[in-house]
Amino acid sequence: MAQRSLAALVVADPASINYLSGYNAWSFYTPQCLVVPAAGSPVLFARAMDAAGATFTTWLGTDDVEGYPEELVHNETTHPYLWIAGRLRERGLVTDGDVVAADLDAHFFSARGYLALAAGLPGVRIEDSRALVNWVRLVKSPYELDQLRIAGTIAQRAMEVALAAVRPGRRQCDVVADIMAAQAVGTPEHGGDYPSIVPMLPTGRRAGTPHLTWSDERLRAGEATTVELAGAYRRYNVPLARTVIPGRPDRRLAHTALVVRDAMAQLLAAMVPGRTAHEVHAVGQAVLADAGLVKESRMGYSIGLGYPPDWGEHTVSLRPGEQVALQAGMCFHVILGMWMDGWGYELSEPVVVTAGGVERLTRLTQNLTIIR
Amino acid sequence: MAQRSLAALVVADPASINYLSGYNAWSFYTPQCLVVPAAGSPVLFARAMDAAGATFTTWLGTDDVEGYPEELVHNETTHPYLWIAGRLRERGLVTDGDVVAADLDAHFFSARGYLALAAGLPGVRIEDSRALVNWVRLVKSPYELDQLRIAGTIAQRAMEVALAAVRPGRRQCDVVADIMAAQAVGTPEHGGDYPSIVPMLPTGRRAGTPHLTWSDERLRAGEATTVELAGAYRRYNVPLARTVIPGRPDRRLAHTALVVRDAMAQLLAAMVPGRTAHEVHAVGQAVLADAGLVKESRMGYSIGLGYPPDWGEHTVSLRPGEQVALQAGMCFHVILGMWMDGWGYELSEPVVVTAGGVERLTRLTQNLTIIR
Numbered sequence: 001m002a003q004r005s006l007a008a009l010v011v012a013d014p015a016s017i018n019y020l021s022g023y024n025a026w027s028f029y030t031p032q033c034l035v036v037p038a039a040g041s042p043v044l045f046a047r048a049m050d051a052a053g054a055t056f057t058t059w060l061g062t063d064d065v066e067g068y069p070e071e072l073v074h075n076e077t078t079h080p081y082l083w084i085a086g087r088l089r090e091r092g093l094v095t096d097g098d099v100v101a102a103d104l105d106a107h108f109f110s111a112r113g114y115l116a117l118a119a120g121l122p123g124v125r126i127e128d129s130r131a132l133v134n135w136v137r138l139v140k141s142p143y144e145l146d147q148l149r150i151a152g153t154i155a156q157r158a159m160e161v162a163l164a165a166v167r168p169g170r171r172q173c174d175v176v177a178d179i180m181a182a183q184a185v186g187t188p189e190h191g192g193d194y195p196s197i198v199p200m201l202p203t204g205r206r207a208g209t210p211h212l213t214w215s216d217e218r219l220r221a222g223e224a225t226t227v228e229l230a231g232a233y234r235r236y237n238v239p240l241a242r243t244v245i246p247g248r249p250d251r252r253l254a255h256t257a258l259v260v261r262d263a264m265a266q267l268l269a270a271m272v273p274g275r276t277a278h279e280v281h282a283v284g285q286a287v288l289a290d291a292g293l294v295k296e297s298r299m300g301y302s303i304g305l306g307y308p309p310d311w312g313e314h315t316v317s318l319r320p321g322e323q324v325a326l327q328a329g330m331c332f333h334v335i336l337g338m339w340m341d342g343w344g345y346e347l348s349e350p351v352v353v354t355a356g357g358v359e360r361l362t363r364l365t366q367n368l369t370i371i372r
Numbered sequence: 373m374a375q376r377s378l379a380a381l382v383v384a385d386p387a388s389i390n391y392l393s394g395y396n397a398w399s400f401y402t403p404q405c406l407v408v409p410a411a412g413s414p415v416l417f418a419r420a421m422d423a424a425g426a427t428f429t430t431w432l433g434t435d436d437v438e439g440y441p442e443e444l445v446h447n448e449t450t451h452p453y454l455w456i457a458g459r460l461r462e463r464g465l466v467t468d469g470d471v472v473a474a475d476l477d478a479h480f481f482s483a484r485g486y487l488a489l490a491a492g493l494p495g496v497r498i499e500d501s502r503a504l505v506n507w508v509r510l511v512k513s514p515y516e517l518d519q520l521r522i523a524g525t526i527a528q529r530a531m532e533v534a535l536a537a538v539r540p541g542r543r544q545c546d547v548v549a550d551i552m553a554a555q556a557v558g559t560p561e562h563g564g565d566y567p568s569i570v571p572m573l574p575t576g577r578r579a580g581t582p583h584l585t586w587s588d589e590r591l592r593a594g595e596a597t598t599v600e601l602a603g604a605y606r607r608y609n610v611p612l613a614r615t616v617i618p619g620r621p622d623r624r625l626a627h628t629a630l631v632v633r634d635a636m637a638q639l640l641a642a643m644v645p646g647r648t649a650h651e652v653h654a655v656g657q658a659v660l661a662d663a664g665l666v667k668e669s670r671m672g673y674s675i676g677l678g679y680p681p682d683w684g685e686h687t688v689s690l691r692p693g694e695q696v697a698l699q700a701g702m703c704f705h706v707i708l709g710m711w712m713d714g715w716g717y718e719l720s721e722p723v724v725v726t727a728g729g730v731e732r733l734t735r736l737t738q739n740l741t742i743i744r
Contacts, residue, residue, distance in 0.1 A: 025583040026569055029682035049669050049711060053581025070669050074686050076502060104484040111486030112477035112500060128484060130448060173563030177556035184549035191545030191588025197398055198566045209425020211397040216563025297421050297442050308680045310401035314446050339421060
């Protein structure tokens with residue numbers, strides 16, 4: 001903020017709000033933000049009914065939590081961000097001539113919210129924060145790594161349940177019920193939190209596309225199912241993907257599974273501090289290309305704190321041109337999702353970058369699971 | 373659109389996209405929109421990997437589904453909406469001098485997305501759609517009412533499971549596991565879809581605030597828990613709230629439960645076509661006020677198709693000043709949430725407005741559930 005001469009930062013990403021203040025509730029469907037001034041305490045703005053309960057989760061004092069009136073919710077003629085702008089002026093956090101940065105590409109900071117904030121601060125320049133706090137979140141603290149390890153344990157249990165639950169004749173929704181119960185139960189020591197994305201298990205031809213959710217159709221023998229899910233603990237999300245087939249895989253699928261396992265091994269071995277995301281991606285890409293496989297989408301992304309609808313941190317992706325160098329303490333979901341024409345295969349590993357290579361957050365076989 | 377002389381409508385609300393095109397996937401965490409021109413077929417824009425699978429759920433032809441390149445995702449220097457703007461020009465859907473309306477207050481249409489769209493269409497005026505499609509969705513078709521009735525059945529089962537699962541000594545997360553499994557299983561005939569909000573069961577002092585999610589703490593005898601959850605079927609959400617206490621309620625809680633039940637009965641009786649949302653709210657408010665209870669937040673809102681993070685339609689609320697008149701086919705979640713200082717009580721009814729009064733979508737006792 002000092003480098004950019006910012007008078008204040010309007011943080012709208014729920015995970016960034018949590019990171020800075022501890023605030024945690026399913027309240028992000030109405031406007032809310034944490035305003036971080038250049039000096040002094042941050043101020044949380046939320047709907048009045050949510051502000052009342054904010055003290056349960058945040059370290060902020062009650063003077064630094066402000067609730068906007070209920071009539072501003074879904075109101076055609078005014079907007080909570082106009083009210084927030086007024087309060088920023090009244091509190092002296094922002095004055096004419098200031099430069100303020102806001103999370104312009106964050107989920108839940110709507111275009112109308114931005115326009116209302118700008119209208120309420122006519123003498124202030126509002127620029128894009130360029131996800132400033134998300135970038136700060138990139139390298140995890142020891143506390144954060146502990147939460148991620150617990151979330152990894154929960155992810156592994158949920159995946160074990162999933163791989164055991166996929167059986168021909170069962171409805172997809174019944175498999176999901178088993179998975180979601182395992183995600184919430186967690187472990188005897190650590191209960192699960194809600195993952196940022198529901199379990200996805202596209203099956204058969206639908207496995208050729210990544211984000212279709214389940215139906216109540218029955219699973220069929222011989223059709224591969226890709227399972228992508230996360231374990232979550234105190235809002236830290238650890239995603240995990242595997243593929244399972246009831247019956248014998250055809251040669252194409254069996255071959256892809258072997259190639260992808262090899263690509264994963266070489267890619268993980270390349271993840272050492274100092275190597276760029278571009279270089280790491282190139283290692284995986286080379287293995288796939290040598291085997292005649294094409295993958296156009298990224299091979300991974302940074303993970304940590306997350307809220308629906310995404311468990312990615314919106315910073316570093318493992319893809320061509322990404323010149324960020326890896327550092328110890330970064331965490332990635334490395335995912336080799338092969339979405340082909342009418343079929344698919346997925347294998348992923350959630351990992352922490354350490355001085356000596358990667359630490360895996362889950363321990364599961366990297367093979368295609370075949371149910372006989 | 374004709375009344376407002378719109379050349380095109382940029383629909384960004386995932387529920388409105390589904391309503392118009394059938395498109396359904398967990399893809400809304402990257403930019404996507406359905407562009408409806410004044411004449412001709414709508415065009416769906418999504419990330420390339422999602423566009424490939426769109427045909428599984430939408431009736432649109434493959435020519436009318438466009439995927440933007442992967443490198444535009446979380447890219448600091450360009451944005452998918454700049455690419456979309458270019459395609460709108462190239463397809464001849466928008467030309468200089470046109471007026472285009474966009475869902476400026478929709479979740480997932482970010483400020484940066486709006487600015488990129490505007491930058492890519494410099495000769496075009498972009499105005500707020502004012503949630504145009506959401507308002508069209510307000511009155512449900514017979515098909516939609518059928519989906520809502522199924523979702524209501526699932527909500528009722530999930531609540532029955534929840535009320536049986538709340539027992540002193542159990543971890544909150546284990547109760548949630550039971551609820552989420554019931555939500556996904558649905559009924560033998562109809563599997564459950566994912567609700568737009570996770571189950572919420574604030575307990576004890578936390579029940580004084582509405583949107584705190586669960587932890588792995590254990591439930592305690594004598595502490596009331598408010599349970600708010602939904603049943604979902606094919607993206608139609610039916611929310612439901614009840615309160616349960618293991619042990620004997622104090623006089624204050626028992627009294628509130630009786631008053632709220634009475635307020636609910638009178639409010640539902642007032643929900644007839646022609647009556648305004650303001651008038652309906654006033655009926656409920658009067659019953660509470662006569663008993664010395666104060667509730668500042670709205671008493672209900674329109675429901676139907678929903679995606680995370682909200683199951684409300686962002687149109688009509690039951691609150692002071694809301695002059696929309698009820699019509700047959702509107703659906704509401706009528707919720708009397710009493711969030712007091714250190715305790716809380718909730719009772720809700722999801723209902724359809726009909727010519728002869730309301731049809732309840734669930735059938736459960738409206739009393740406080742007391743576990744002995």
